[in-house]
Amino acid sequence: MDAVTVRPIVLLTVACALGLCGSAAAAQIQTDRACYATPSKGTVSVLVSANGLDPSQPYTLKNDGKTVASGTTDATGAITTTVNVARLNAGHNSSTHALVLTEGANTATTSFGVARVTATFSPSVGDPAHLRVRFSGTGFALQKPSPPIYLHEVDPAGHVARTVSLGRATGPCGTFRTKKTQKLFSKPPRHGRWRLQFDTSRTYRRGAPSFLYYAIEVTVSR
Numbered sequence: 001m002d003a004v005t006v007r008p009i010v011l012l013t014v015a016c017a018l019g020l021c022g023s024a025a026a027a028q029i030q031t032d033r034a035c036y037a038t039p040s041k042g043t044v045s046v047l048v049s050a051n052g053l054d055p056s057q058p059y060t061l062k063n064d065g066k067t068v069a070s071g072t073t074d075a076t077g078a079i080t081t082t083v084n085v086a087r088l089n090a091g092h093n094s095s096t097h098a099l100v101l102t103e104g105a106n107t108a109t110t111s112f113g114v115a116r117v118t119a120t121f122s123p124s125v126g127d128p129a130h131l132r133v134r135f136s137g138t139g140f141a142l143q144k145p146s147p148p149i150y151l152h153e154v155d156p157a158g159h160v161a162r163t164v165s166l167g168r169a170t171g172p173c174g175t176f177r178t179k180k181t182q183k184l185f186s187k188p189p190r191h192g193r194w195r196l197q198f199d200t201s202r203t204y205r206r207g208a209p210s211f212l213y214y215a216i217e218v219t220v221s222r
Helices: none
Strands: 003-011 021-024 027-031 035-037 043-051 058-063 066-072 079-086 094-103 106-115 118-122 132-138 148-154 160-168 192-199 213-221
Touching: 027 094, 027 106, 035 043, 043 106, 058 079, 066 079, 079 094, 118 213
Parallel strands: 035 106
Antiparallel strands: 003 213, 021 027, 021 106, 027 043, 043 079, 058 066, 058 094, 094 106, 118 132, 148 160, 148 192, 192 213
16 A cells, blocks of 8 residues: 655745734834744744823833833834844744833733744655645744645645645634645655645745745655
8 A cells, every 4th residue: 555654845835914903092012023933943023012101201121921121212212122032932833922112000911923944744644646635834924924835745746736725824824724634745746755735825846945934844754
């Protein structure tokens, strides 16, 4: 019986969607992005700004209950600061963080996400001629909110055998999961290495650092 083996190969580039702010009374706080890509090294740099506060007053900023910044509001009752957040650990694809700004009686809150671009299908073992799977992924809203998700199946010769619409990614970081199972391949696949590329473009172009995608190598063998 034929078999399928799976190996992740490439991922991502990044430029992100703006917006997502919360407020309490007149005070408002926002981050420059709704979701940030986790780096391979170092920390995630989050730009935070707020307004509607009392002028020239001390403030405290907490991330998930831990103080990450403090200082004094400017003459207009605004602040701008940068918060460094730890990158995601291996095995974690996304996280959500809560920011709370306190200045006197003023409080403002917002949240942001951190994600890695990844996609998969399950189950990943079976007869490729008949295997039915569900597709899922996260991190696909790093460039624009609620993007459409497409799967491009590329045969061993480099030709696109099929492009499938998987719906839209949702949430600040762009997650998706197909509700119904569907065939991994539309027809019995030829032996060799196939490329499954998940991205936000209806037209296939091989993954490159200029746009956001995730690709999986699938080897079909006896």
